Amino acid sequence: MAKLIMTVDDSTSIRQMVTFTLKEAGYDVIEAVDGMDALQKLETAKVNLILTDLNMPNLDGIGLIKKVRMMPNYKFTPIIFLTTESQEAKKNEAKASGATGWIVKPFKPEQLISVIKKVLPN
């Protein structure tokens, strides 16, 4: 049974690239365009890992991480966030909010897969 990963990003092109990369690696993927969209989808989908950008409208990455950690089904689900080099403070905030790990933008598809495998081997 393939693991289901949710990718949350307001950039369509990044979402598409991530979806493609993950599917190639054998994961199932569900997309969300921002924090609010993600929360709504998480109510019905059974996701094994959440991959989220930090800068998004409506509900940003940090907000999403905090809310997800309050959902009983997702208390222990790995959450990986996307960050740029210059966002040290944000990184710490995300970690403090309950994120599992991170990946730095720009990243190559292989890097994405190796981080995912770290927290969610198939």
Place this chain on the structure above:
Amino acid sequence: MADKHKESFKIEAKELLAELETTLLELERNKDNFDLINKAFRALHTIKGSAGMFDYDNISMFTHDIENLFDKIRNGEVEITKQIIDLTLMAKDQISLMLEDTETEKFSNDEIVKNVIISFKELSDLGISVAEESGIQKDKVKVEAKSSLYFIKFIPSKEIFVNGTNPIYLINELTGLGEAIVKADTRQIPDLKELITEYCYIGWKLLLSSTKSLDTIRDVFIFVEDLCEIEVEKLDIKEDIASNKELFSILNSELDFDSFSVENILAKAEKIIVELQDSEQIPAKEIKVSKKEITTADTDTKQSVRINAEKLDELVNLVGELVIVQARLSQTVSRIDDSELANISEEVERLTWELRDSALNIRMLPIGTTFNKFKRLVRDLAYELGKEVELTTEGAETELDKTVIEKLNDPLVHIIRNAIDHGIEEPEKRVALGKQRKGSINLSASQSGGNVIIKISDDGAGIDKEKIKEKALSLGLISEGIEYKESDIFSLIFHPGFSLAKKITSVSGRGVGMDVVKKAIEGLRGTVEVESELGKGTTIILKLPLTLAIIDGLLVEISNNFYVLPLSSVEECVELSRKDTDKMHGRNIINIRGELIPFIKLRERFFIDGEAPEIEQVVIVDIKGNRVGFVVDKVVGQHQTVLKTLGKIYKSVNDISGATILGDGTVALIIDVQKLAEQQELEEREKLK
């Protein structure tokens, strides 16, 4: 794969750049608006971040300094000036160029790029580009041919699960780096009564033999460094086994091995034989995934879906076909006396109409985005020509078919250019004339009946009728002594080669503009009109049909040949008897309530065989304010037609704009009333000469 995503990024980047431009223009007027500053920063940040992922490293690097500057502006360290806005707009143009450049390694326009970057750096007071500092050191992995022995202690914090980390995965990652002995320390696990299932009470110790470096091993813990007690120590193994006191003590005390096992292990100097304990732990819950849930759920928030334009055209086409078939159904059903069938057919008709409206609606976009693009154009152009102009818009939410909007762009650009170049006077002149220093151009869009009316008006110099007459006389377009209607005089500016400009600027004066505009608008089955008052200003009025594909028409018949006239132009239908024609002595004019209206006998024009009936019908049509009649045998009735083009072979046939299929399968030709009338007029003129 890369190309498809790159294309997707390109589209997205273009949207971001357009948004950035709008924001910058607004910022120019509201320098302290924090929301706008933030918006600009975010757009730049996103472009920079994403560009690097799609092979646009040059854009990423270029945008870096701009993003930095806006960050400083965000923090209040730098203030917005016109120079910054200009520079950023220029940078935005540059990025647009870079998006199109296929060779992404080199910059297009190196000089401009270099200068822009230098300017941004100066503005940010940065000596060196921050891009040169690297936040994250790339791992320098030293590949050691020899194995090293590591002792690893890993004691996760109790709350480690709450971060979504599963320590077992980390253990697995470690053991995957070489060969290892793993020992779990379970001494901390409390009594079941006191056990909190969400806590981790286990620690691990490992002996790992690996060719990887210390850094690589430490990297396994990169996400949990501050949440756990982690020790990674490289052990020195000496040839003389007995003197490996360190190793012994570890194996004994830390790993609880008895001396027998230790000897065994140490027997192999190069490789440590691993007795992997059963470290396979199945995660607490098997999470089931239902395929159904992997669909995009409906949300209340306004979501937009990006659709390939071709797919949309296909859909509209299919709907068109459906409309035709439904007409056939209706017709067939009307011949059968079956009330139940009739009911169903009516229902189908209603649904088909709704579907038609819906499908056409999908292609509709608000014209506002096009209007917004012009704000930048007006700003730049006004500056270039030394004029001061303000652009105002109305009716931005008016919707038009997507294709119409795209094809409107160039004509509108040209009209606006003309307005700024010829219409609006220089600021000093305006003041001298008692006008406001800043000229204004107003773009308005509104819906009226089945059409969209777009007006471009300026409060400039207006068009000089006399000058037009002069030029037109010299070009032989009009003759001396004839009284022409004002609107006809103004329409002369649409003639190819007609230009009143005294000098040719890069913008206008070449005389190729307005006739191209007219052709473009007519190609959209629309009309262009000019209203102007000398000294006060000019208004260009574009009238465009709401949809291209389906039109409401009047179906007429001539000896079993069917034609459709656009219903929006039809004013009335009148009978024409032999007596009426005799009265006019053979001339094609009919007297309707005192007004003399010329008519065209379609039977003659189309060379249709057969005899005309005693009483014919004249369909009176409005063509640009003039009433013209079209004589047919019979007016069948209203008919909603799906316009189908005839194909390239018939491109030069002006009278007919397309065809449609009637309910019973016959083909009806759709008449372009304006062209037909104009053509007829031309032919008659020729005859008189």
